[in-house]
Amino acid sequence: MKKFNLLLSAVVLFLAGNSFVDAQNSKNPWAITVGAHAVDHNSITGPFNQFFKTDNWDIVPPLSKLSVIRNLNRSFDVDLTASVGEVDNNRLRVKDELFINAGLGLRYKLANGYILDENSWFDPYIRVGAGYHRYDYTGLAFPLTAYYGNGDGNETYQLTETENLEKNHFVASLGAGVNFWFTKNFGLNIASDYNWLPAYGGNNYFDFFQHSVGVTFRFGRTDRDNDGIPDDEDACPDTPGIATGDPATNGCPDTDGDGIFDKDDACPDVPGLPEFQGCPDTDGDGVPDKDDACPDVAGPVENNGCPWPDTDNDGILDKDDACPTVPGLPEFQGCPDTDGDGIQDSEDQCPTVPGPKENNGCPWTEVHVAKRLSSILFEYNSDKIVPSSYEDVRVAAQILNSNDLKEKSFYIDGHADQRGKDAYNKTLSLKRAQALVNVLVERGGVDKARLTARGLGKSQLLCTEATEECYQRNRRVEVLPRTAVVTETKVVKPAKKK
Structure with a gap:
C-alpha cells in the first residue's frame, strides 16, 4: 500500500507540473483534487441508512484518490477521477481486496453567476x-450469510445465489460535492457519490457509497472572449474588448x-x-433620437420631440386647442362660435342663430313663454295667483323682454274647464288672464301695451272627460302673437246611445 501511495504521489506531481505549464501557455482552466476516500457498502441497505455511521466506512489513506478537472463553461466542469486502495466489504466478509474506481464525470456548479457568485x-x-x-467477487460462495455486531447482538443477512460474479465492472455514479476556497487557487474538497453496478440488477450487496476529502488546486487564467485580457481582469469576459486599466471597463468593447x-x-x-x-x-x-418621433426637427419632450402643430391655423396650437381641426377663438380654447352669441358651437343647440345661454344658445319664442305660463296656478274659483307661481311669472317676463321677443305683442288667453256656466267661465278666465298681465307688467317690467288679456272660457276645450286630469288640462293660460285670430268654438259632445 505504501508503494501505491508513493506512485500516486508521483503521478499527482507530474500532472500538477503539466497543469502549470498548460496554464502558462494556453490559459486553460484546470484543477486537481488529491486526497483520501472511504468506501461504505452498508449504508445502501436503505435510503441513507447508517449514512453517517463511520464504523461502516473502510477508509483508504491520503493520496488514494485523484481528480483532474477541466472547466467547460460557467456552469459545467468535466473530471477524470481515479481512486485505488485495499478495501474491506464487511457485508460479504471480503478483506483487503484491491479496489479500483476510475471514470469520467460531469459536474453542474451552483457558483455559476446564476445561483451563487x-x-x-x-x-x-x-x-x-x-x-x-x-x-473481485469471484471467490464468493453462495448462499452466504454475513454477520456483524452492533453492540445489541448479531444482525444476519442472507444473500441469494448469484451466478457469473466478476472482477471487472461497469459503474454509474451520482453524487454531490463542495469546494471551500481558502484562496483564489487553493481549497478543500468534500464529496460523496453513490455507485451502482447495473450488471447485478440492483442487488445492493454490490453497490456502495464512496466519500472523499482532499485539497484542490486550480491553475490557469481563462480568457473566454479571446481579447487577451484574462477573465478575472475582464469586466466583459464574454465579449471581446479593449484594455483600459479601469476595473469597471477593462476588456469591454466601445x-x-x-x-x-x-x-x-x-x-x-x-x-x-x-x-x-x-x-x-x-x-x-x-x-x-431613439425616443424622438422627429429626430431631425427640434420639438418639446411633451410632443415626443416634434414641434406642436396648428392644424386649423387659428393661432392656437393643437395641444391647447379643444377643436384642433376647426378655426376658433382663444376664449373657447380654439372652438368656434358661429352665431356670435357667446356660446361655443359644441355647446350651442342653435349654433347658427344667436340665442341666450339660458336657452342653450337658441332664441326665445312664444312657446317658451307659454310653457312657463301654463304652469301658473290660481286659487280655487279665483283670479289670485298662487305665490309659488311667481318664479314662473319672472322667467316668462324675462323671455318677453329678451331681444328675440321685445318687439312683439301678444294675447294672454285664459281658458276654463267644462264645468260651470259659459258666462261665468268666460268672466273668470278673463279675470285670470288680466291678473297675469298685471303681474307681468308690475313684477316683470313688461310693457303693458304689448299684452292683451282675453277670456275664452270653455270655448276651446282640450278634452271632455269628467276627470281631474282633464279639468287641469282645460284650465290653462296660452300666449299667442297679437296677429293671431281666435275663433270661439264649442266642443260637440258625442250623442248618447239609445
Missing part, C-alpha cells in the same frame, strides 16, 4: 459519472467609439452623448 468561496456542485470498477462602453451604451452602434447613455440627439432638442 462565480467567485464565491462556497462552491457546491452536483456530479454524474460512469466508468470502470475493479473489485463599438461606436463615443467613449461610452457598450455595456453602458444604450446605442452601442451609433456615437452619442453621455447624458443620453450613449445615444445621439441629432436636432439638439433634448430628446434622444
Whole structure:
C-alpha cells in the first residue's frame, strides 16, 4: 500500500507540473483534487441508512484518490477521477481486496453567476459519472450469510445465489460535492457519490457509497472572449474588448467609439452623448433620437420631440386647442362660435342663430313663454295667483323682454274647464288672464301695451272627460302673437246611445 501511495504521489506531481505549464501557455482552466476516500457498502441497505455511521466506512489513506478537472463553461466542469486502495466489504466478509474506481464525470456548479457568485468561496456542485470498477467477487460462495455486531447482538443477512460474479465492472455514479476556497487557487474538497453496478440488477450487496476529502488546486487564467485580457481582469469576459486599466471597463468593447462602453451604451452602434447613455440627439432638442418621433426637427419632450402643430391655423396650437381641426377663438380654447352669441358651437343647440345661454344658445319664442305660463296656478274659483307661481311669472317676463321677443305683442288667453256656466267661465278666465298681465307688467317690467288679456272660457276645450286630469288640462293660460285670430268654438259632445 505504501508503494501505491508513493506512485500516486508521483503521478499527482507530474500532472500538477503539466497543469502549470498548460496554464502558462494556453490559459486553460484546470484543477486537481488529491486526497483520501472511504468506501461504505452498508449504508445502501436503505435510503441513507447508517449514512453517517463511520464504523461502516473502510477508509483508504491520503493520496488514494485523484481528480483532474477541466472547466467547460460557467456552469459545467468535466473530471477524470481515479481512486485505488485495499478495501474491506464487511457485508460479504471480503478483506483487503484491491479496489479500483476510475471514470469520467460531469459536474453542474451552483457558483455559476446564476445561483451563487462565480467567485464565491462556497462552491457546491452536483456530479454524474460512469466508468470502470475493479473489485473481485469471484471467490464468493453462495448462499452466504454475513454477520456483524452492533453492540445489541448479531444482525444476519442472507444473500441469494448469484451466478457469473466478476472482477471487472461497469459503474454509474451520482453524487454531490463542495469546494471551500481558502484562496483564489487553493481549497478543500468534500464529496460523496453513490455507485451502482447495473450488471447485478440492483442487488445492493454490490453497490456502495464512496466519500472523499482532499485539497484542490486550480491553475490557469481563462480568457473566454479571446481579447487577451484574462477573465478575472475582464469586466466583459464574454465579449471581446479593449484594455483600459479601469476595473469597471477593462476588456469591454466601445463599438461606436463615443467613449461610452457598450455595456453602458444604450446605442452601442451609433456615437452619442453621455447624458443620453450613449445615444445621439441629432436636432439638439433634448430628446434622444431613439425616443424622438422627429429626430431631425427640434420639438418639446411633451410632443415626443416634434414641434406642436396648428392644424386649423387659428393661432392656437393643437395641444391647447379643444377643436384642433376647426378655426376658433382663444376664449373657447380654439372652438368656434358661429352665431356670435357667446356660446361655443359644441355647446350651442342653435349654433347658427344667436340665442341666450339660458336657452342653450337658441332664441326665445312664444312657446317658451307659454310653457312657463301654463304652469301658473290660481286659487280655487279665483283670479289670485298662487305665490309659488311667481318664479314662473319672472322667467316668462324675462323671455318677453329678451331681444328675440321685445318687439312683439301678444294675447294672454285664459281658458276654463267644462264645468260651470259659459258666462261665468268666460268672466273668470278673463279675470285670470288680466291678473297675469298685471303681474307681468308690475313684477316683470313688461310693457303693458304689448299684452292683451282675453277670456275664452270653455270655448276651446282640450278634452271632455269628467276627470281631474282633464279639468287641469282645460284650465290653462296660452300666449299667442297679437296677429293671431281666435275663433270661439264649442266642443260637440258625442250623442248618447239609445
